[in-house]
Amino acid sequence: MEYTLETLKAINPSRRFIDKSTVDKVNTCITEIENDRNPNMPTYGDIVRYTDKDGNFYSCASVQPADGFTGENEINICVSGSHGFYWNHNISTSGGPWYHVDKSHFKLIGKSTGSFWVWGYMGAIGNGGVDFTVEVNLWECNINEQKYSTEFYDRQYIYDTGKIDDHSGYRWFGKYIAFKTLEDYKAWLKTFNGIEIKGNMDNQTIVWFDKNTDHYISLGAYKVIENYVPDTCVANGVRECKRVYDNKNHKMDTYITYDIPELDWRTNKEYTRARKHLNDNNEITQAIHRMAYKRIARGVSIESVILKN
Numbered sequence: 008m009e010y011t012l013e014t015l016k017a018i019n020p021s022r023r024f025i026d027k028s029t030v031d032k033v034n035t036c037i038t039e040i041e042n043d044r045n046p047n048m049p050t051y052g053d054i055v056r057y058t059d060k061d062g063n064f065y066s067c068a069s070v071q072p073a074d075g076f077t078g079e080n081e082i083n084i085c086v087s088g089s090h091g092f093y094w095n096h097n098i099s100t101s102g103g104p105w106y107h108v109d110k111s112h113f114k115l116i117g118k119s120t121g122s123f124w125v126w127g128y129m130g131a132i133g134n135g136g137v138d139f140t141v142e143v144n145l146w147e148c149n150i151n152e153q154k155y156s157t158e159f160y161d162r163q164y165i166y167d168t169g170k171i172d173d174h175s176g177y178r179w180f181g182k183y184i185a186f187k188t189l190e191d192y193k194a195w196l197k198t199f200n201g202i203e204i205k206g207n208m209d210n211q212t213i214v215w216f217d218k219n220t221d222h223y224i225s226l227g228a229y230k231v232i233e234n235y236v237p238d239t240c241v242a243n244g245v246r247e248c249k250r251v252y253d254n255k256n257h258k259m260d261t262y263i264t265y266d267i268p269e270l271d272w273r274t275n276k277e278y279t280r281a282r283k284h285l286n287d288n289n290e291i292t293q294a295i296h297r298m299a300y301k302r303i304a305r306g307v308s309i310e311s312v313i314l315k316n
Contacts, residue, residue, distance in 0.1 A: 024127035054119040064158035081107040090122040119145035160215040194278035226266035239279040244269030
């Protein structure tokens, strides 16, 4: 691919220092980068779909030049970096973090678009950089040691402090989320199809759960949503909502409209559907227990009661 003056300016609308010499410079860089691609080895600027050992997924990590800490059989990658500044068959990237991963974990899966930049004809000056793209190799690298990953699930680390916090009134805490009661936590867990795994500390639980997208829509659009589950959520107050589940892909869409008045927060809570299910199960469990106690009172052995229920 080669740029013209018009196409290069089109992808750099705010850049001031682009002329014919800049176009020639960029096209020369593109040729060098394309010629440096290697189907047998990840090369600077290649894109990597990377999953680390903790299950964190990065869809657009990039291969970096080896640094002083890169082992002989390792690839240096930046999982969340800026466009690479290109010069002389090399790039420099801001961002991070960086990881060194054994070469054996990389598998070529196709092509992708890599983003780079160079200085324009005025050199290192404010607003003087010029962006361009090049087709590069796309690699898969998965060293996940967990059963799940953030490619398909969201994740929370939930901490149980053991008691209600005097200042906040909450006991269970996660990232941007907290729960006052066990019912609140269990209702959230059920709503998002949460999977609990014991954490690294005694009071920690790792929860993998469905990825959710909130949609704020008009009343007209809200009324025609199909195949939904009615529920409640918090959105500037407690409101009714419609949830559409994609269980196969562990995704959920929540539809909310401000055209319907909010509910009375004193008598309504979020996750109404899950709370009802939990309460129904509690009633069933209590009924089983009451039945068991009556049988025991009539002389039936505790073992036979447990086996039958």
